[in-house]
Amino acid sequence: MHALRYTSWLPPLIWMGVLFHVLTMPVEVEPTPWLPPHFDKVVHFVLFAVLAWLLVLPFTLSLSWTLPVSALNGFLIATSYGAWTEYIQSTIPHRHGTVSDAIANMLGAATVFAAVRFAPRLYRLLGSLQR
Numbered sequence: 564m565h566a567l568r569y570t571s572w573l574p575p576l577i578w579m580g581v582l583f584h585v586l587t588m589p590v591e592v593e594p595t596p597w598l599p600p601h602f603d604k605v606v607h608f609v610l611f612a613v614l615a616w617l618l619v620l621p622f623t624l625s626l627s628w629t630l631p632v633s634a635l636n637g638f639l640i641a642t643s644y645g646a647w648t649e650y651i652q653s654t655i656p657h658r659h660g661t662v663s664d665a666i667a668n669m670l671g672a673a674t675v676f677a678a679v680r681f682a683p684r685l686y687r688l689l690g691s692l693q694r
Contacts, residue, residue, distance in 0.1 A: 568625040575617040579644060582610060586648045589657045604667040607645070612671035615641040619679060634679035641672035 595602075618637030622628050628636070645668025649660035 568621075571621040571624045575614060575621060578614055578617050582614065582644070583648060583651075587651055587655055587658065589655055604663060607664050607667035608671035608674075610671065611641045611645050611668040612675050614644065615672035615675040619675070631680045634676045638672045638676040641675075642669045645669060645672070 615634070615637040618640055619630065619633045622633035622636050623630060626633075646665045649662075649665045649668070651660070652658040652664075653660035
């Protein structure tokens, strides 16, 4: 169990490295008519929801925090990291950081926080409605 406390940090750190690489590599932006408009916002939402989700376990295991506190910290770190990567993108040629992408990053992380924070209440509510 002791090793799990430390190795639980590997998935979010690796994911952060993958995100940094993907979000900062220089690419030529070409029109993509086959994708729905603003599809990139959905991608940002999912990428940072995954990051926030991956951060919950290490906070819970290594620091013994409750799930809501761990989820809140995951939200804060994922949101900050998302804003920072958008800033970095704005400094790279052929890339551009946008506020709307940062908001999509934040909403993905906020969804994980809300799911962890309010899921037990939702289950209790649904259980009481079935009786």
